[in-house]
């Protein structure tokens with residue numbers, strides 16, 4: 001299998017590329033612009049692998065992307081490249097509109113022209129998998145769950161840009177017949193997660209005895225999925241999902257942000273005891289505008305149709321994540337210093 005992965009130097013993309021190259025033996029071409037969120041160090045285990053290649057390219061650059069298709073001749077595209085940080089989308093939305101909407105358009109057009117030029121068998125086998133978020137569905141009432149038919153109701157520039165890209169993918173499927181699938185996933189966590197996001201930010205602040213910023217009352221609910229479970233789900237959807245369908249992916253682990261923060265403190269306290277509980281570092285900060293209250297995924301469709309199920313519970317996943325950060329300071333220290341240089345209070349965070 002020859003697959004183009006866009007955004008393969010990011011958090012989820014790098015987990016996907018490692019899985020496809022090392023565990024599945026697929027030929028992978030990673031197309032990434034290397035924004036601040038990218039880190040080729042996350043792929044250092046692949047440097048001597050002949051089935052892995054990297055191309056520095058912007059998905060908004062149609063000439064570069066058309067060349068990539070013509071030279072690599074993929075069987076499939078897994079599209080993850082995006083601007084992904086909600087807080088940044090509030091302060092600077094333009095880049096989100098450009099990459100997430102216009103970049104997806106460029107990729108769809110390149111895929112369509114390439115796919116049109118394939119023989120009958122290649123056209124039948126080709127797949128375009130668009131990786132999206134549950135944030136497109138908006139905020140849930142207490143106790144509710146997102147299903148694939150939930151109406152879109154995006155609230156942040158980030159989720160609005162992802163919702164637009166989802167609609168483009170559906171339109172290319174309906175209008176041009178491009179064999180596309182969409183996944184909408186809940187919040188990921190795990191190794192190699194950029195230290196501005198909630199879990200690594202809290203973990204590393206707690207390790208360094210800095211305040212642990214929690215938005216509002218901390219009662220916002222997010223549904224957490226271990227990143228390695230997500231990439232297995234994506235691969236399964238690509239291989240066995242029904243063309244034209246959307247699959248929601250979630251770990252059946254909805255939790256309030258404050259409980260996540262407390263859990264991280266407790267795991268760290270047990271692995272690196274320090275005399276007093278790190279829960280004392282929790283600091284409530286003003287809520288961000290338009291902060292959705294509850295996201296929770298009902299993953300029944302992918303579970304029953306494709307037999308996928310999250311393997312890691314939140315307790316196992318968070319323990320594995322804390323242990324990974326404790327053992328891999330070489331990876332996060334340079335990024336952490338960069339995040340702190342531009343954000344002295346350590347308040348940038350988003351789940």
Ligand code: NAD
Pocket residue numbers: 006007008009010011012013031032033034035036037038039057058059060079080081082083084085099103131132133134162184185186187188189194
């Ligand atoms: P990330 O920010 O860690 O990585 C994004 C990657 O895309 C980076 O390597 C970046 O350099 C690259 N990129 C950005 N703009 C680009 C451009 N114009 N051209 C080429 N490459 C570009 O993001 P992530 O958390 O790994 O998320 C990956 C995908 O999964 C995104 O589409 C996101 O919307 C989706 N998603 C993320 C989560 C989550 O919890 N992180 C949950 C559901 C869905």
